[in-house]
Amino acid sequence: MIALSHDDLQALWLTLQLAAVTVGVLLIVGTPIAWWLARTRSRFRTVIEAVVALPLVLPPTVLGFYLLITMSPQGMIGAPWLQFTDATLSFSFTALVIASTLYSLPFVVQPLQASFETIGSVPLETASMLHASPIDAFLSVASPLALRGYITAAVLGFAHTLGEFGVVLMVGGSIPGKTKVLSIAIYDHVETLDYAQAHALSGGLLLFSFITLLMVYTINRRLPIRVA
Amino acid sequence: MNRLEAQFDIDLPHFRLQADINLPGQGVTAIFGPSGSxxxxxxRCLAGLERSATGRVQFEDVVWQDEQQEIFTPPHxxxxxxxxxxxxxxxxxxxxxxxRYGFTRTPAAKRYIGWNQVIDLLDLQPLLHRRTHRLSGGEQRRVAIGRAVLxxxxxxxxxxxxxxLDAQRKREIIPLIQQLRDELHIPIVYVTHAINEVLQLATTLVLMEGGKTVASGTLSEIFSRLDLDQYLDQDTIGAVLETQIEAHEPEFGLTRIGFNGRHLFVPQQRLPVGHALRVHVLSRDVSIVVxxxxxxxxxLNVFEAKVVEIGTMSHDRHSVDIKxxxxCPLLARITRKSVAVLNLTPGQTVYANVKAVALSHDLPGIP
Structure with missing residues (x-):
């Protein structure tokens, strides 16, 4: 067992923080998007679906490049950010969260959308006939029924954020303790031919990813809630 | 007088709904018609689950929907x-x-039905701690009814x-719905395509066909009309009489029931004297003597009667219904030949022989 250096531990901790915050943001942002996509009959639905799926096919560097421009001190978001917070957005933890949220969006929206579609409108109608307002019906009926979707979304979002590289490198750089995440640490080790450290981190990430996916599939199979 | 009034005109992918109803806001109103009518x-329109551009619903003094005034109360x-x-x-x-889902969401001031009342009535106590997918079909229905009522x-x-549901389960649940009607006094609109459920539950009837409401009125009114035979099964045409138990004759195994000063003998009933009993006198069970x-x-059951109306003579049928x-109205079915031979005309006095009486709790399909 190779002991992790201080630098690597810092990268690991930062990565876990980033993934956790990103998943939190994604569940909040992704729920209404997935809900809308699952229930709308609007013709813009396919357009929005395509936009949400873009990060699946776009090279991360392309996404990172556009984000870098938008979040730079002269950028569309970066400039007002600087004005209001007196701090630059690019190369900050916040920038990483924004970038990761966009990057992992489809991994959260798609499972949620699929589970909302499976649930359909029937349980909501039923709830509305029992005095439940639409929001009440969503919270008390639709979201518990979508539990599997939420678990899948959270785990996929988390695991996917752990592994991102191109986007974080573009918008975050590689500032130790601030924006240097695990995948970048691995890259640095490989560049300096420190294969032992690279092995330790890569192996750990591989094992972690496998275990999380295994858990998702196991939980999904065993969860008592089945929407017929 | 509480009423439920509604008008809808909606184009749906497969048909057009043109409904116009004005119903008493009490008792059971059956909406009867074939599948797809x-x-x-x-x-769903009454509940607000479907919205139409030209709809109006008013229950008691509250307008739930009036698209001209842009009123639409959401379903909940x-x-x-x-x-x-x-x-x-x-x-x-x-x-x-x-x-508890609907029960807890009902403001205390609007709760007029108690928890224990419903649990006892529907015998739900033994089911409370079960998981829903472990319930039988009949138990699930009882829970669904209880949940709505609570x-x-x-x-x-x-x-x-x-x-x-099978016949046995139906026999168990129908009396429960009758109790909702008679003990909890909940106004019910009941959709069905089973005429025996109509006869056992309903006080008012709305007939639907091809997306249209074709007739509505009390059961006795609808079942004594000759112009609605196209909407009803030939074997279910006949007057509905609201009678009372007058006396029992156990030595003959008969019960005498009365309506409008007339009497009928039916097989002995277990109901007490004075109890209401709805009977269905099928037109095919009534013949005419001049x-x-x-x-x-x-x-046993012979009445002096006046011919009111002779149904439309159709050449593809050998018999015709006479009102x-x-x-009160009674329908008789005789052959077209008999109409000619007896020379029946409206206003004529005749005698009606009632050969059998179907009782509302003893009807085809629900033995």
Whole structure:
């Protein structure tokens, strides 16, 4: 067992923080998007679906490049950010969260959308006939029924954020303790031919990813809630 | 007088719903018609689950929907209960939590139906801690009915709540619905395509066909009309009489029932004297005798009657329904040849022989 250096531990901790915050943001942002996509009959639905799926096919560097421009001190978001917070957005933890949220969006929206579609409108109608307002019906009926979707979304979002590289490198750089995440640490080790450290981190990430996916599939199979 | 009034005109992918109803806001109103006649759609419109550009619904003094005035009360604010065709229990909740779902969401001031009242009436106590998917079909229906009733609806909509149940389960649930009507006094609109459910439950009847409401009125009114035979099964045409038990004759195994000063003998009933009994006198069980009153006949139930109306003679049928007045309407089915031979005309005095009486709790399909 190779002991992790201080630098690597810092990268690991930062990565876990980033993934956790990103998943939190994604569940909040992704729920209404997935809900809308699952229930709308609007013709813009396919357009929005395509936009949400873009990060699946776009090279991360392309996404990172556009984000870098938008979040730079002269950028569309970066400039007002600087004005209001007196701090630059690019190369900050916040920038990483924004970038990761966009990057992992489809991994959260798609499972949620699929589970909302499976649930359909029937349980909501039923709830509305029992005095439940639409929001009440969503919270008390639709979201518990979508539990599997939420678990899948959270785990996929988390695991996917752990592994991102191109986007974080573009918008975050590689500032130790601030924006240097695990995948970048691995890259640095490989560049300096420190294969032992690279092995330790890569192996750990591989094992972690496998275990999380295994858990998702196991939980999904065993969860008592089945929407017929 | 509480009433439920509604008009809808909606173009749907497969048909057009044109409904116009004005119903008493009490008792059970049956919406009756073949599959695909728009019964469920009408019910969903009343609940606010379907919205139409040209719709109006008023219950008691509250307008739920009036598109001209841009009024549309969302479904959850309508105080409507809905028992769907399938029980639709929430799979993530226990039976008790399902039952409490609407109950806890009803403001205390609007609760007129108590928890224990419903649990006892529907015998739900033994089911409370079960999981919904472990319930039998009949138990699921009972929970679904209980859940809707516990939300203290001012109007209960029921969409074929017995469909898919076997005869035994139906026999168990029908009396429960009768109790909702008679003990909890919930106004019910009940969709069905089973005439025996109509006869056992309904006070008012709406006939639907091809998306249109074709007739509505009390059961006695509708069942004594000759122009509606196209909407009813030939074997179910006949007058509905609201009678009372007058006396029992145990030595002959008979019970005498009375209506409008007339009497009928039926097989002995277990109901007490004075109790109301609805009977269905099928037109095919009534024949007509012309001339002086028959002095000796094995038929017990003979009435003097006046011919009111002779049904449309159609060449593809050998018989025709005749509407008689025996203090209230009675239908008789005789051959077209008999009409000619007896030379029947409206206003004529005849005698009606009633050969059999179907009782509302003893009808085909529900033995």
């Amino acid at each position: 728009g019964k469920t759609t009408l019910l 604010q309508r105080s409507v209960g809905y028992v769907f065709q399938d029980p639709r229990l929430f799979p993530h909740l226990s039976v008790e939590s399902n039952l 939300a203290s609806p001012r109007l209960l909509l029921m969409d074929e709540p017995l469909v898919g 001339g002086s009153p028959p002095r000796q006949t094995s038929v 008689l007045d025996v203090g």
